[in-house]
């Protein structure tokens with residue numbers, strides 16, 4: 001297929017672009033490189049530097065080339081920032097997606113895979129979380145992702161859009177071949193912060209909350225390897241049918257506590273990793289674990305990376321071989 005990928009220079013997007021190209025798809029990426037990295041884009045893909053909110057540019061790209069499908073990653077993705085700057089989130093994540101969908105409709109493109117999030121579930125009443133668990137997001141980030149899911153669902157019957165919203169749990173890890181990995185600035189995610197501490201970039205790290213109702217008192221998350229996310233995207237885009245809107249959870253179905261992830265990192269890195277126990281981070285649900293059986297049944301997807309040590313090890317390999325992250329910044 002010929003696939004247009006927005007945000008294909010970012011963390012999840014770049015791993016998906018690599019996977020698509022390695023499976024014979026032709027890929028054109030648009031990325032404004034505000035968070036993404038030029039050298040994260042797989043060499044066989046074409047990178048257009050530009051903003052997905054630039055309707056004129058988008059129209060010219062979508063009319064010059066006939067694309068079979070779109071993968072849409074370009075978005076703002078920091079929960080705390082979304083609370084401080086909600087309008088910027090509604091602009092980037094909702095308004096820009098609306099423009100993209102209008103231009104897709106005009107260009108006759110009827111397939112899209114959308115990067116959604118378990119943040120659309122908010123504080124779920126029970127785990128594991130199924131796709132029919134009520135979606136009650138508790139922050140602007142989650143609400144923008146849910147708003148797009150609604151646009152996709154409404155577009156299915158109205159103009160025949162085929163869509164698949166993939167609700168990721170905690171994306172992590174790096175490419176097995178060591179070529180690309182996670183490089184955020186500033187970093188806010190658990191595993192890279194643990195590894196920055198292991199490398200001595202931080203003298204210690206914070207554990208947010210040790211009084212949750214979990215076995216060791218720290219939050220439990222479902223850490224899903226970015227290569228498994230990539231295979232889910234590929235299977236989804238190959239299976240989409242025009243006029244049908246779907247949504248799948250993408251996780252391993254297993255949970256690890258913050259302390260378990262730190263222990264795994266201690267074993268992998270051989271470093272002490274000093275922690276400081278601090279207050280809970282506002283808005284953190286105690287436990288988020290996916291029931292991802294639906295995509296297994298419908299598309300035959302299953303995660304290859306299920307052991308937290310292997311997952312942390314893959315991130316550690318990337319951070320050690322790229323101490324300054326991507327070099328084009």
Ligand code: UDP
Pocket residue numbers: 170188189190191193205206207208209219220221258281284
């Ligand atoms: N966390 C932590 N210390 C940090 C960063 C994260 O204890 O420096 C915890 C956070 O409270 C959550 C888990 O690690 O329980 C995963 O957080 P992350 O920000 O990586 O992902 P999120 O679950 O917010 O999407």
